[in-house]
Amino acid sequence: MTTELADRQTRHHLVTPQGRCHVRQLRRALAIGTVAHMELVPWGSNDTFAVLLEQDIVPGLIGIYKPARGEAPLWDFPAGTLYKREYASYLLSRVLGWTFIPPTVIRDGPYGIGTVQLFIEPEDRPLRGPAFRSQLQRIALFDLLTNNADRKASHLFQGRFDRRVWGIDHGLTFHVDPKLRTVLWDFCGEPIPLTLVADLRRLLRHRRQVQRLLAPFLSAQELAVFWQRCAALLARPIYPVLNPRRNIPYGW
């Protein structure tokens, strides 16, 4: 991997309840921790568990385990692939340097293979006001790029320990058909900020490496359509005007 891309992926620390931790350490801890305790998160539509992960790197580490086996069947997404989309989204956010998705790994667990993602304790307050604008613009662009079919308001929150904006639940992404459903409407019709356009250009410049990184988790067609979305956003760098009938998440 080129230095430019590798740097984006490695220069990153997080403030956690256990103190400042490097992402690489957190990912390792998520990957090797023994599940010492597990509790169902009762409101997810797929089986989701909070897990206490015993290991020596980050004591008291809590992860969110979403096993493939617990994914509710959907008519439009192939069965058992949501955890791969969740992980591909994480990898993409890392190569873009848009670090709003908590560190995530794919691993085995008590109910088989799935994702384990760092649990982020949310602040109980809405993300309103200019302070959040640029972070939300980035996430809105990420959702366009990944064709996120499930961006609910509860999937965006501020972390209690680090005050950053975090986004979770990226299992319904990378479909080949347009399926964007989102609560991020504030930017419709506005130009995409130049720094974000530059990030997309850089992504395209590294197309071969990024393709290799994502290929184990997405189909060839999904990847081809992903690159088409990327090129279309660069050709017309404007947040599209959405259709209020189609583009609102289920249950909103």
Ligand SMILES: Nc1ncnc2c1ncn2[C@@H]1O[C@H](COP(=O)(O)OP(=O)(O)OP(=O)(O)O)[C@@H](O)[C@H]1O
């Ligand atoms: N990384 C995380 N940090 C903190 N809480 C999380 C995290 N990931 C998931 N959760 C919690 O678990 C719940 C279910 O997770 P998630 O939304 O990813 O699953 P889902 O089955 O797709 O649910 P939904 O029906 O909301 O789409 C979330 O609403 C949130 O409360």
Ligand SMILES: [Mg+2]
């Ligand atoms: Mg969901």
